[in-house]
């Protein structure tokens with residue numbers, strides 16, 4: 001795995017007393033709630049969609065960086081089941097972003113050995129969104145590098161309800177004993193069945209809640225929050241999150 005040097009941007013000041021990132025002990029799975037795109041735009045007197053567009057460019061930067069660092073899974077909350085309540089024009093704009101992203105970036109993802117995956121209710125996305133994302137999934141399905149996992153039309157409670165329905169049906173059909181229902185059984189019926197649980201959750205823009213994101217999967221994860229809006233997030237902040245994660249692990253790792 002090629003290891004790149006740490007970024008030299010100076011914003012989050014590294015502690016001069018401590019060594020830098022330990023590239024051999026990075027979190028394997030990082031999940032991010034990319035919040036603050038609308039507020040970033042509003043502060044600049046721009047329409048909300050300008051914030052989403054800028055946010056998309058930050059996704060590219062962070063994906064490149066995560067891939068260079070050798071992180072295994074990056075799960076990004078791109079569109080929640082609640083987001084349908086936003087104005088129609090905004091939803092339409094958001095639903096075009098996957099295509100816009102992939103039009104310019106899919107060749108680089110393929111070249112970098114990245115595998116595109118999604119979690120969420122894929123079937124109920126607009127046809128043009130599904131087509132673009134499905135093409136990316138198909139063309140990267142054999143890649144063995146970073147798993148770039150987009151949560152699209154994702155809601156954690158809905159995910160759990162659907163899992164329970166499938167399990168209940170198995171019981172009803174006589175294929176599963178009630179006593180055999182355990183945590184593993186539930187996990188295997190979530191969208192994330194094939195993924196390790198996130199080690200680290202990052203949320204930008206000052207909110208400190210989960211907003212129906214990976215409620216089951218984040219049970220043991222470290223949480224890292226910043227007031228920075230997602231369009232202002234960059235590689236240096238990302239490394240600061242990884243660095244803080246490692247220090248937390250080091251502090252209670254000894255006991």
Ligand code: V07
Nearest residue numbers: 034052055056078079094097098101133150
């Ligand atoms: C979206 C940009 C990032 C900030 C948060 C909201 C807006 C990338 C994608 C995407 C999704 C699937 C895919 C390739 C790219 C995306 C939505 C919104 C709906 F295969 N950014 N981004 N999708 N935002």
